[in-house]
Amino acid sequence: MDSLDRLNARLLQFARDRDWEQFHSPKNLAMALAGEVGELIEHFQWLTEEQSAGLSPDKKVLVGEELADCLIYLIRISERLGIDLLAAAERKIASNERRYPVERVRGDARRAEEYDPPAQADH
Amino acid sequence: MDSLDRLNARLLQFARDRDWEQFHSPKNLAMALAGEVGELIEHFQWLTEEQSAGLSPDKKVLVGEELADCLIYLIRISERLGIDLLAAAERKIASNERRYPVERVRGDARRAEEYDPPAQADH
């Protein structure tokens, strides 16, 4: 069984056992995800980019916990909406591969709509 | 090969092919994740909880794309920090199972520190 499916099944059981599905509307779960991302970003806000890439082992554990929380809420939202998160990610990567052809964007981090004329912006 | 590992390998190749690793500091990727979560939350902000659980098929596609973007950045941050995202999620779920015993929290959505005396808060 795939890892995301396994996590999903375990999280669903966790919520049902606690009668917490009543709180797990997509709206609320999106808020919970935003809260976790806020906690994640607080670890990085006063660091330089270099420092952010060289966290101490202790910090790395804390950051890993925030990343885990984010993944947990992503999986829960997807489950509540009946969205196949893995398939959505694969579609999105394929789309990005088309939107950002290697020869065009190499070494340049602008978003697709900044390359394209506005009328074709799809972001 | 597991789904998250496969996505990770594909995303790493995507970044390398475009020479985008230079932009992908954990700091920047955490910001990009926050931006995507902002886009996600905009879909839900004026909806009731009930409406958020009953999106139209069109809206569901759009929301799926935002969820995909979030997963993509989560995987990228984890890769850059050398964090095993799947293992971190499994540890976090096990920790939540201990922090929120079924018999204690059933039907009650407070956070652990609101159950515990403040001195024992671990959140």
Add this chain to the structure above:
Amino acid sequence: MDSLDRLNARLLQFARDRDWEQFHSPKNLAMALAGEVGELIEHFQWLTEEQSAGLSPDKKVLVGEELADCLIYLIRISERLGIDLLAAAERKIASNERRYPVERVRGDARRAEEYDPPAQADH
């Protein structure tokens, strides 16, 4: 002296006294703002809309502190970029008054681009 100007002067002095301007790039301050908004949203994520409008006095103090932090970082970002926050807000409100004419949007919370044909979306 206007309240926002007064807060701005005080916050600027605060940063200079501590030699913290070196950390206060717009990029970092935007992250700090996102972190505070994450803390704000955590207060509301499991509440119904009705509950969110009826906070206890204790909760209201905590929420007020998060709102204060958000305002502080908004003012700091504006100062660092040389943006007149008050003037920007007044322009934005005037623009919203034009984009959302009373007779057209009364009681309907869709965003402007959902009223307009996509080619004219300005959001």
Add this chain to the structure above:
Amino acid sequence: MDSLDRLNARLLQFARDRDWEQFHSPKNLAMALAGEVGELIEHFQWLTEEQSAGLSPDKKVLVGEELADCLIYLIRISERLGIDLLAAAERKIASNERRYPVERVRGDARRAEEYDPPAQADH
């Protein structure tokens, strides 16, 4: 009349004229604020700190609009909760001046709880 009071009165009228107060629960407004902060952060995510301090005039206008949106929602949340945003900001600044004495934190951006023993953390 103070600027924040004036903005507040105008925004309240704007919402009432459109019968939008029904959508403006603190919960929903906190989400809307998070959405705007997400848009703000997207402007900075791939910039270096230096680049973020040297935006082009065009970019500065766009960033000013996001900052304005953030201020608008901050004011709206405060109004709905009966919180005096200005007083809350002044209290928070006074508190920060005590928590971060100049002689102790000069040039060092750690948060108060990283200076203090955990039992005294108030963040």
